[in-house]
Amino acid sequence: MNHSFRLPVLFLLTVTVTCCWTTDVLAQRARPTIKDRLEKDDANDDGKVSKNEFSGPDKLFERLDRDGDGQIDIEEVVGNMPVRRPETVRNSPPSSPRGVEVKRDVVFGKGGGRDLKMHIVLPKSKPSEPLPAYVWIHGGGWQGGSKEGGINQVSRIVTEGFVGATIEYRLTGEAPFPAQIEDCKCAIRFLREHADEYGIDPDRIAVGGSSAGGHLVALLGTSADVKELEGSGGWAEQSSRVQAVVDLYGPTDFSKFVTTKGFESHNRDGSPESKLLGGGEVLGNDEGIRRVNPITYIDEKDPPFLIIHGTDDPVVPANQSQLIHDALESVGVETTLKLIRGAKHGGREFHDPEIRELITTFLKKHLQPSE
Structure with missing residues (x-):
């Protein structure tokens, strides 16, 4: 086998695996970040975010408002996010705000x-x-x-x-x-x-x-x-x-x-x-x-x-x-x-x-x- 050909292939495989892993890790981190953001917007702490409370764009609100009732149910949205989380992440305690x-x-x-x-x-x-x-x-x-x-x-x-x-x-x-x-x-x-x-x-x-x-x-x-x-x-x-x-x-x-x-x-x-x-x-x-x-x-x-x-x-x-x-x-x-x-x-x-x-x-x- 041509060794000069094997090295680029291995390099590409390594880059591909690394990129996939990095994307997966970022996806894992997205879940608590979105929940934190919604909880911050939830001014009256009722577990839901109204359109008036929501700090993001209107189109995102409409996407997250799954049942169209004018409110984002935080636990429902976060619980239904298609994110794969390994046991070590899923079982770790929630992070605390800085400081x-x-x-x-x-x-x-x-x-x-x-x-x-x-x-x-x-x-x-x-x-x-x-x-x-x-x-x-x-x-x-x-x-x-x-x-x-x-x-x-x-x-x-x-x-x-x-x-x-x-x-x-x-x-x-x-x-x-x-x-x-x-x-x-x-x-x-x-x-x-x-x-x-x-x-x-x-x-x-x-x-x-x-x-x-x-x-x-x-x-x-x-x-x-x-x-x-x-x-x-x-x-x-x-x-x-x-x-x-x-x-x-x-x-x-x-x-x-x-x-x-x-x-x-x-x-x-x-x-x-x-x-x-x-x-x-x-x-x-x-x-x-x-x-x-x-x-x-x-x-x-x-x-x-x-x-x-x-x-x-x-x-x-x-x-x-x-x-x-x-x-x-x-x-x-x-x-x-x-x-x-x-x-x-x-x-x-x-x-x-x-x-x-x-x-x-x-x-x-x-x-x-x-x-």
Whole structure:
């Protein structure tokens, strides 16, 4: 055989195999990259990305919106991607955002007899002093969503000198109110109990959330020491009080919500608000409306609030944020209401550098170490 012919053939085979391997590896890496991108776009953490939230081109949105319902289901899209992943990749833990370490699925208490879990996000470099904590509570109409998207929500804050956490809570398919706020309060008590372990200053805990999560963080802010909402998930000797609240377009007063023009359908049996109250039409359930409303519990000892809402929100009317802002202001609680002109229910406007800086500055201002 002509050896001068064999060498080019071997070279071509080597190049071909190498190129195929490289393409396969890049394909393997594409899957988590796309999921990370979609989770970042998922502003209200409901596990879906609307066209308004999507940061990519319209044609790509239409391709990923498999059932044509105007939303990209993150898990469905990622789960159906034609990517071959070797066992070593498939069984490895999810990667953490740059600059942070994620302790996943830490059990923080019990809800309805089962374990409740959170992800704790720590700075990679160990600080010399305890840090303030920022706890994210996901949205999803109290009936969907998960703690996963919260990792991206808190990671940027963690790199600014915080410890982060993103928590689960029982959804309405499992239990109606007050299960949701009981679980959130249990998470705060757990972090306070384990402050030394995670390098947290127990006197500096802030909460943030969007949509249904915005409602729950507002309720955390106003219902400290309200025993009927504490639950029995654990760490009863600790307080669930928080020191600052970032409320992104959360509902407050359901009676005003469902009578706002264009939002009357939220009154019907089976709406997210109805499910939270345990079923039936919202109007007429006066006690339920009172109990879930963060405004009910407001007093002058409440922590400072930063409230952000889009003026064109088609899911939660902006009057919900105006109502709680006015009520807090009336008793002398420090509150800032930022209405984003033309913004809807989440979306790109809420990722604007100005809004991110507003949140970071608010948290740093109100979680300074005590002298």
